[in-house]
Amino acid sequence: MLSWALTFFIIALIAAVLGFTGIAGAAAGVAKILFFVFLVLLIVSALVGALRGKKPM
Template identity: 55%
Template structure:
């Protein structure tokens, strides 16, 4: 998911440089949403991993 967020961020930068502001804004918003979903899932799995690891020991 982080890979897709980076791809959309690069698309946004290239589109912004070329003057396609609508495409740049759309790609930037998609990249932002994907990045925050990635962060939430990463923290969730980290917390679950720590709690399950303690429960198994």
């Protein structure tokens, strides 16, 4: 999921450089949403792993 966020961020940067502000804004918004979803899933996964008592790989 983090790779999708990075992909949309790169698309936003390229679109911004080329002057496509609408596409750049939309891609940046999607990248931001995906990043926060990834961050929430990472925190939930870490908490579940800590509660189960298993060591991380």
